[in-house]
Amino acid sequence: MKRFARLNTLSALLLAASLTTGIAHAQLAPSAPAAGAPTQASEARKANIVIIGTGGTIAGAGAAATNTAAYQSAVVPVDKIIASVPEISKIANVKGEQVFQIGSESFNNERLLKLGKRVSELLKQPDVDGIVITHGTDTIEETTYFLNLTLKSDKPVVVVGSMRPGTALGADGALNLYDAVLVASSPESRGKGTLAVLNDEIHTGRDVTKSNTFKIETFRSPFGPLGYVVEGRTLYYRLPARPHTMQTEWDIDKIDKLPEVAVVYAYGNVNPASIDAAVKNGAKAIVYAATGNGSVGDYMVEPLKAARAKGVQIVRASRTGGGVVVRNAEQPDDKYDWLVTDDQLPQKARILMALALTKTNDTKELQKIFWKY
Numbered sequence: 078m079k080r081f082a083r084l085n086t087l088s089a090l091l092l093a094a095s096l097t098t099g100i101a102h103a104q105l106a107p108s109a110p111a112a113g114a115p116t117q118a119s120e121a122r123k124a125n126i127v128i129i130g131t132g133g134t135i136a137g138a139g140a141a142a143t144n145t146a147a148y149q150s151a152v153v154p155v156d157k158i159i160a161s162v163p164e165i166s167k168i169a170n171v172k173g174e175q176v177f178q179i180g181s182e183s184f185n186n187e188r189l190l191k192l193g194k195r196v197s198e199l200l201k202q203p204d205v206d207g208i209v210i211t212h213g214t215d216t217i218e219e220t221t222y223f224l225n226l227t228l229k230s231d232k233p234v235v236v237v238g239s240m241r242p243g244t245a246l247g248a249d250g251a252l253n254l255y256d257a258v259l260v261a262s263s264p265e266s267r268g269k270g271t272l273a274v275l276n277d278e279i280h281t282g283r284d285v286t287k288s289n290t291f292k293i294e295t296f297r298s299p300f301g302p303l304g305y306v307v308e309g310r311t312l313y314y315r316l317p318a319r320p321h322t323m324q325t326e327w328d329i330d331k332i333d334k335l336p337e338v339a340v341v342y343a344y345g346n347v348n349p350a351s352i353d354a355a356v357k358n359g360a361k362a363i364v365y366a367a368t369g370n371g372s373v374g375d376y377m378v379e380p381l382k383a384a385r386a387k388g389v390q391i392v393r394a395s396r397t398g399g400g401v402v403v404r405n406a407e408q409p410d411d412k413y414d415w416l417v418t419d420d421q422l423p424q425k426a427r428i429l430m431a432l433a434l435t436k437t438n439d440t441k442e443l444q445k446i447f448w449k450y
């Protein structure tokens with residue numbers, strides 16, 4: 078990757094005066110807003126941001142402008158996406174890097190690790206102030222949570238996607254990308270963990286989830302977004318309560334393989350053979366996306382107990398999409414040596430469980446990890 082352009086003299090002085098953040102604060106700039114006013118990255122020296130392309134709808138193209146939901150994803154190279162938003166060059170020095178060109182449903186453990194390791198490498202470069210990752214929206218919630226738990230840096234990392242391809246009427250990708258660069262350039266974004274930016278909102282990687290198949294307001298966090306991006310300003314209103322990045326026990330540089338964790342979805346007439354299949358496929362844990370508050374059908378209890386007897390961890394989650402699965406309520410978890418997810422959705426619990434298993438196989442310790450993260 079090419080180095081970033083040298084800073085001009087004034088910018089270099091401002092940078093030297095701003096040792097704590099690495100990015101000059103707007104308050105140091107001659108035209109600084111009143112104390113307490115939101116910071117605009119463009120008022121200080123421009124931050125150096127690497128935009129990593131991985132594919133998705135933000136790199137998609139349709140046959141006609143009216144194709145807002147039927148189109149091909151992951152076809153436009155990241156440099157072309159960046160060039161299509163010239164406003165970005167006014168707020169940051171950006172460089173594109175294509176790591177993948179895929180639909181995000183094609184992410185697997187290997188791709189997740191490869192992306193995380195590259196992001197980690199870039200974050201260590203002193204001339205990189207932040208990272209933006211363009212990504213399909215389908216699994217942004219998994220990638221963002223994974224990076225939130227494993228990156229060892231305070232520098233902002235922002236994952237962004239779009240619900241409509243750039244060719245569509247009302248395309249949302251250009252503004253989402255602009256906002257993501259703005260958030261990644263903002264000193265206030267440091268130390269807040271991996272973030273997801275879409276539809277004017279900033280979400281924590283821990284909580285964000287996709288909630289609608291086609292609407293641009295698809296992303297939600299059960300406790301609300303951390304903030305907004307409005308008219309080129311990054312506005313935060315709350316902080317992530319759970320440990321992330323620097324505060325966690327995982328370091329992406331030290332993880333070379335993730336253990337197999339299966340998610341089995343519960344429904345009326347769910348086939349117990351799905352549990353056996355997961356065990357036969359080498360699952361070290363099964364996240365059971367159970368009904369309601371983690372309830373388990375009477376005919377599913379024995380298959381799950383049998384899997385546990387073979388050493389496979391059982392995690393009760395909920396398919397409802399919200400709320401806490403209460404330990405020892407719907408099922409006697411202590412007696413069966415099972416786990417509950419706290420409030421994590423099954424697909425996010427899968428990420429946490431895979432990471433947790435790189436540290437311990439002790440059920441009590443694993444349960445503590447679920448309560449903690």
Ligand code: GLU
Pocket residue numbers: 132133134135150179180181182212213214215216238239240241
């Ligand atoms: N399924 C594709 C993906 O997740 C396109 C969906 C999107 O990005 O909105 O990459």
